[in-house]
Amino acid sequence: MTDELYARLKTYEGRAAATSGVGKDRVNEPMIRHWCEAMGDGNPAYAGPDAVAPPTMLQVWTMGGLSGHTGRAAAQDELFELLDGAGYTSVVATDCEQEYLRPLRPGDRVTYDAVIESVSERKTTKLGTGYFITTRMDVRAGGEPAGTHRFRILKYTPRARKPKGSRPRPVVNRDNAGFWEGVAEHRLLIQRCGGCGTLRFPWLPGCGRCGSPDWDTVEASGSGSVFSYVVMHHPPFPAFDPPFAVGLIELAEGVRIVSNVVGIPPDRVRVGMPVELEFSRIDGEFELPVFRGVQGGVG
Known part of the structure; x- marks a missing residue:
């Protein structure tokens, strides 16, 4: 069946x-402005009388909307129906190449053709088993080639869910290993x-303020307050018992951690509530930093 x-x-x-x-x-200034604001891109080439659209907006001008x-x-549609009928009913975007x-400029009318470029052999991934489908779109403006978008x-x-009680494990890499080593030691x-003295969290390989790759660490006092929060009810996740509160905690040192x-009780959590750090052992295997609401706090 698979070969067929x-x-x-x-x-x-x-x-x-x-x-x-x-x-x-048409390519237009309001959409360019919204994109740049969302992306935090202040390049002057994207504003003013001689503005061009950011190249990465290439796909935006071809989107159909609701x-x-x-x-x-x-x-x-036929290809997707064939896969759905064979049980490959889930879909996730994996990457694109452009x-x-x-350059596209305000006023340009974009036209395009798209082709199903390739269908991979069946692959097994962490998400599950299925097929990668690559679509190539050739974009034109004023009849001239403007770009190519592969999606x-x-x-x-989907893979079978892990049994209830197995929590997801943190991803440990060379950039954050020191943080998790600290957590293991409470x-x-x-x-x-090391350049400008700015504190940062989460851990990063370099400073976002001055660019220095040098750094050391300070230990948090453990005191903080709830800057923002959500109470999770749905959808349910394996190993989590809703409702539970997830907070953005502002530490006394000025950085924030989720x-x-x-x-x-989750419904008693409030913005501004003082909290104190503690460590929770998960599945008897690893520790996670959590924050306990202080009695008599806000709310």
Whole structure:
């Protein structure tokens, strides 16, 4: 069945996913401004009378919005229906590649064609088993090539969930290993820049203020307050018993950390509530820093 399915999937390679599509809006200054504000990009090339659109907005001008796409061909829907019918019902975007051929300017009308470029063999990933599908979109403006956008997704069957009681493990790498070593010793360590002295959290390989790669650590006192919080009710996650409170904790040292607020009913957590650091052992294997609401605090 697997070989037969893959043979059918391969027949979709080279088939059109969209033909003579037209962007719903011309390249325009308001959308460029919103994008730059969202991305924190203050490049002066994207404002003023000679503005160009950020190259990474290439796909934006082809999006269909809630009302759908123009020029969409049937092949991609057929491909997805085939995979859905075979049990590969979940989908996740994995990556994209873009090539920029000419700048887009306010007033440009974008047109595009798209093709199903490739379907991979069946792959097994941490999410589950499925097929990677790559679609290539060729974008034009004023009839001239403006860029190419390759978009890759995984259509997959999710892996079986871990049994309740198994909490996700923290990802430990060379940039944050020192933090987790401190946690194992019941110490909450904050990075301090060796150049400008700025404290930072979470741990990073370099200073966002002065760029220095040099740093040491200071140990947090453990005192803090709830800067913001949410109470999780739904959806349920394995090994978590809702409702529970997740807080953005502002430490006395001025940095903030996301963690659970414990020792108090979730509906009693309030912004400004004082909290104290403690450490919770998870599944008998590792420690996590959590924060206990202080009796008599706000709320």
